[in-house]
Amino acid sequence: MTHETDLSATAPRETACTPFGYCDSHHLPIFNVRAGIPIDDALVQISLLLKCASESAQELGDYGVAQRGLLWSTLHSVDAAKALADALIDGGSGGG
Template sequence: MNDLTPDSPQDYPRTHHNPFGIRDADDHPLFCITEGIRAEDALAHASLLLKGAYETTYELTDIGLGHSGLLWSALHLVESAKALVDAVAANPQPAAHA
């Protein structure tokens, strides 16, 4: 017989600690993905970051490449989204406890 009890929140896949991006003079990362975020939440946020990167780069094609601030923004959005996806992929097993 199938158990109809839903999985507890602790059974969902979660992110792995994942520093990314630029580092300070002592080689400490300025950004990092926190361990233990639900994979579903991390991937939803990654999707929003990628949407922002898409829209930024789309605008750059219309106005030209002379806007380095927009290029930096797009790079950071893509890097952040990649870090979120990597943090989920690095910890595919459900957490034993949260």
């Protein structure tokens, strides 16, 4: 007997509200993913943010010395992409 699951029934359709951009554990988040962003728009943004992070990381490697602006750009892009992915996951679980 095979057990089939309809993933489309549980797949997220839009984002849940998700804060991000914590300076450290003692501060409130600076940014927020808005609830209700369609999955296609969120995935495009995730892809663009990860492309930016990848290119910034490559630049850092080319310089051989940490460039503070490139480092923060890379960290912010990864943080924002993760927040969007988390917002999609939370949106699919009814967390929005």
